[in-house]
Amino acid sequence: MSWAFFEEFEAGQTDAFGSHFFARDEVIRFARAYDPQPFHIDEEAGRDSIFGRLAASGWHTAAGMMKCWSAYSFGRRAERQSRGLALPEIGPSPGFEALAWPRPVYPGDTVSYAGEVVSKRPLASRPRWGLVMSRIEGVNQEGVKVLTFESKLMVERRISGQVA
């Protein structure tokens, strides 16, 4: 799903990115900086809210995914390099669809993130790049989905004649 050339991606391919433990301190620290709604920073406000407990910011749940994906990508990149393979460039995402948080993340939860390639297509406007569409999920330690979205990722195409 990452650090492969566009041509190497295949629909149905799945990758586990890793997991993130949501420590109470970090949940509150993230929320204080970026999402200081009462139910994200205060136990009592959490209990009185629709969440029933202090809950992590949805943007924290998403950032945890990105952290795992980055680490996973670095690993794949290093592995590829150690095998003497060319490194493709992974570009920015042109956007995500259907970003949802089906259930809250609570302090003490561990969320595991994974992705499945859904489809891919060349980018007409940028011949060097292709688009890879994936379905990304985060599930907690009980297997309950807490984050889902559809990702589009720009991935470099293999240049004709380049030795991989």
Add this chain to the structure above:
Amino acid sequence: MSWAFFEEFEAGQTDAFGSHFFARDEVIRFARAYDPQPFHIDEEAGRDSIFGRLAASGWHTAAGMMKCWSAYSFGRRAERQSRGLALPEIGPSPGFEALAWPRPVYPGDTVSYAGEVVSKRPLASRPRWGLVMSRIEGVNQEGVKVLTFESKLMVERRISGQVA
């Protein structure tokens, strides 16, 4: 757009949430914690990337929005309370659509966030709540869009007979 009861929202209503300055230190700190791709944490890697410069993580751009929205909501909440009005409960978002980062955010940029109510509907499954659909945008100091998405927000309905 926030801290109003469901019945008070109107399509076309716009709200400016505030702005966030993306200091270089904070850009790198956020990226190190949650999105440590080279072009988000290293000037040289940024120059060599599709961004052309060190660029902020898209999740940081989104988190800046949430920070502004939270502050804006608190202000609206306090204002409402000072006028002796009842406070509705704002619930979690069931999801966002079309999350996109049309242009990068660079250190030194100031991003201003705003939203426009697109539509609303009662929630059949939860009679106490309604859904408010909005279009959210972030623009930099040159008026260039750097973040766009469509938001759905759960907002409490006014209970029949409650004095506002």
